[in-house]
Amino acid sequence: MTTPVVGVLALQGDVREHLIALASADALARPVRRPEELAEVDGLVIPGGESTTISKLAALFGLLEPLRARVRAGMPVYGTCAGMIMLADKILDPRSEQETVGGIDMIVRRNAFGRQNESFEAAVDIAGIEGAPVEGVFIRAPWVESVGASAEVLAEHEGHIVAVRQGNALATSFHPELTGDHRMHELFVGMVRENAAAGSL
Template identity: 45%
Template sequence: MAIGVLALQGSFNEHITALNKLGVKGVEIRKPEQLEHVRALIIPGGESTTMAKLAEYHNLFPALRSFVKSGKPVWGTCAGLIFLADRAVGQKQGGQELVGGLDCLVHRNFFGSQIQSFETELSVPTLADKEGGPPNFRGIFIRAPAILEAGPSVEVLADYPVPSKQVMETASESKTEQEQNNSGEKVIVAVKQGNLLATAFHPELTADTRWHSFFMNMVDGPVDEGSADQTIAYIAKQLPVFQ
């Protein structure tokens, strides 16, 4: 079976390219029935409100929630992280629909506007232990979210230091004054919970494929290229979809 990449908007092509580098075939997903033919799914970065509106238009949310609950691996990057979160703050008026499943509170636009995007070296000991390579990873944050709170079943894979005042201000919608006073000086930017992986940054925009390899190791059993070819052929026969 192939690996699906939600292709409504955002950096889905970059994820498919990264998968190809690992010898894995990724297929674009735009319709609910296409999810039945993939064994894992990547929800890419992009503009989360736009992606949510398109997902609602194509009636994808019920199928996405079923896919998450099925236990198949799902990885959300940036906007994809927001999609997977159970709770979100910092959203536009009226909010946006979430897929859910990841026991965390995410701030939709924690790091600011597009012009405040940045790159930084992140400490990733678990990634280095599992996939080799250096103990750091170059994180690309583009109008990025951050995880403010994570449940007990969530494994933190990377965090990023920020002024405690910033954490307090952005968490104010969900935390009491006492809880704000106890805020730490780091926010979480990569997590794993069961079949779910989420990163606030964009690994697909780097030449380092270790996060994609890490995700592929969450897939139960090898990805068969022959089956992937059949899946791509099936999807190609579908009716015209959103471009």
């Protein structure tokens, strides 16, 4: 197939790092700020940042409903840190007026691993990724309290779920884009390719 076009929701957070990682994983990476840009991508990354701010900006830019529609329709989507919160069907402790895109049957706890000054790195074994563990950067990271029957747990750290997949939706508590290891992005770009190939059959 042709090179997949993968967007990065560019409202807030570490957009540039994701664009670089996606390009390294052989995707055509583009920032997405408007509904018409969302319509042109084969998959989307929702980056880390501040989930309440991302939620409000997505609503302000008219992206929330188009995002929900594309995710429901099966567009591959990958959320990291705040992006994981955005993909949760339920947040345990939401801020007022905080909305999510949904797409993964999981309950997420915001800032579960602590405040900014409690950030850390840890090696994480991810199901489906061969070789050495992935180096995870945890910054005010959430964890998953529980998942439904349709969601698959890909990784845990210290007994807490930190990576989940449900169909074409992928989420991690940590920031893989902040390391030189792009295997998580390669996994996601592979999901985008598979989805595009299935759609062309």
